[in-house]
Amino acid sequence: MGEVDPAFIQDLEHRPKLSIIEAEGIPLIDLSPLYAPDPKAIEGLVREIGNACKDWGFFQVINHGVPLDKREKIEIAARKFFAQPLEEKMKIRRDEKNVVGYNDTDHTKNVRDWKEVYDFLVEEPILVPASNKPGEKEETQWFNQWPESPPQFREACEEYAREVEKLALKLMGLIALSLGLPEDRFKSYFKDQTSVTRLNHYPLCPSPQLALGIGRHKDSGALTVLAQDEVGGLEVKRKTDGEWIRVKPTPNAYIINVADTIQVWSNDKYDSVEHRVVVNSEKERFSVAFFLNPALYTQVKPLEELTNKQNPAKYMPYSWERFITHRLLSNFKKLKAENIQIYHFSVLDNNGISAS
Numbered sequence: 040m041g042e043v044d045p046a047f048i049q050d051l052e053h054r055p056k057l058s059i060i061e062a063e064g065i066p067l068i069d070l071s072p073l074y075a076p077d078p079k080a081i082e083g084l085v086r087e088i089g090n091a092c093k094d095w096g097f098f099q100v101i102n103h104g105v106p107l108d109k110r111e112k113i114e115i116a117a118r119k120f121f122a123q124p125l126e127e128k129m130k131i132r133r134d135e136k137n138v139v140g141y142n143d144t145d146h147t148k149n150v151r152d153w154k155e156v157y158d159f160l161v162e163e164p165i166l167v168p169a170s171n172k173p174g175e176k177e178e179t180q181w182f183n184q185w186p187e188s189p190p191q192f193r194e195a196c197e198e199y200a201r202e203v204e205k206l207a208l209k210l211m212g213l214i215a216l217s218l219g220l221p222e223d224r225f226k227s228y229f230k231d232q233t234s235v236t237r238l239n240h241y242p243l244c245p246s247p248q249l250a251l252g253i254g255r256h257k258d259s260g261a262l263t264v265l266a267q268d269e270v271g272g273l274e275v276k277r278k279t280d281g282e283w284i285r286v287k288p289t290p291n292a293y294i295i296n297v298a299d300t301i302q303v304w305s306n307d308k309y310d311s312v313e314h315r316v317v318v319n320s321e322k323e324r325f326s327v328a329f330f331l332n333p334a335l336y337t338q339v340k341p342l343e344e345l346t347n348k349q350n351p352a353k354y355m356p357y358s359w360e361r362f363i364t365h366r367l368l369s370n371f372k373k374l375k376a377e378n379i380q381i382y383h384f385s386v387l388d389n390n391g392i393s394a395s
């Protein structure tokens with residue numbers, strides 16, 4: 040990636056501003072009560088999590104229980120992997136058959152992102168329909184594609200994902216409690232999870248005012264656990280006024296965001312919030328995102344306990360299989376139409392995609 044190809048250039052309204060607003064407001068939550076259970080402390084924590092989900096859709100956590108050495112190991116492995124020549128990385132490139140692996144041509148809302156990524160499934164293989172055509176009968180399996188080098192890359196990735204998965208599931212328990220539900224309310228959805236871990240590399244960009252590392256978007260799963268390095272660049276759209284707020288790097292903290300599936304389960308009590316990544320011309324940036332996704336056979340719909348006559352379901356049920364296959368099979372190329380979104384299943388705003 041040298042000069043800025045027009046494919047990367049954002050429309051004027053989406054270009055990053057030169058002035059940065061750093062996020063004082065994004066809550067920093069101490070999870071230590073989880074590990075020294077005192078019922079009173081957990082109550083306070085649940086309240087904090089609920090408020091953060093409602094007000095921001097984003098928060099950072101410290102004392103989260105993920106060992107620092109696992110994070111350091113995957114960060115080193117990621118740097119070594121991305122530092123290899125392109126032809127080496129292209130050996131494990133993602134395509135319509137192998138939906139996880141390396142890619143350097145992701146588009147978000149039809150503009151190319153200034154980044155390269157490596158994805159792997161947390162549980163594999165996953166048995167899926169061979170295409171996202173309606174009525175597809177043929178099945179195929181999704182597998183991880185591991186690079187030959189650097190050595191210990193696979194081990195670093197797998198160990199990291201196991202630890203972050205525990206944190207993600209604990210957070211789902213706290214979120215359930217914050218919605219007035221039993222702690223294990225969401226547990227069964229993740230028994231056969233389709234979670235993905237993504238290594239992101241944002242190279243130096245000669246024109247950071249024109250392009251974005253990843254354009255504005257919402258994550259589609261349940262929640263995301265993100266490790267960003269010390270460079271910074273993640274921006275969150277503040278709910279109160281729509282301003283883009285920079286999330287300040289906090290050493291060894293994780294950034295958590297509510298994603299689309301929680302928005303639907305909670306019947307819009309918690310929103311999935313837009314975010315994006317600004318790149319820079321002096322420092323390359325790395326991040327690791329763990330997307331906690333439900334099982335393929337999940338029918339995503341507002342939880343019955345959270346809906347009633349006064350507050351009817353705002354979404355029609357939709358199949359996670361359909362949603363994720365659509366996203367994974369299309370996210371590496373320019374689309375003619377907008378990608379699948381939860382509002383396509385909104386009861387009020389259904390513009391034609393049937394919820395099968």
Ligand SMILES: O=C(O)CCC(=O)C(=O)O
Nearest residue numbers: 239253267273316326328
């Ligand atoms: O790199 C980051 O800080 C965020 C990446 C992100 O939002 C994503 O991969 O969905």
Ligand SMILES: [Fe+2]
Nearest residue numbers: 256257258314
């Ligand atoms: Fe994201």
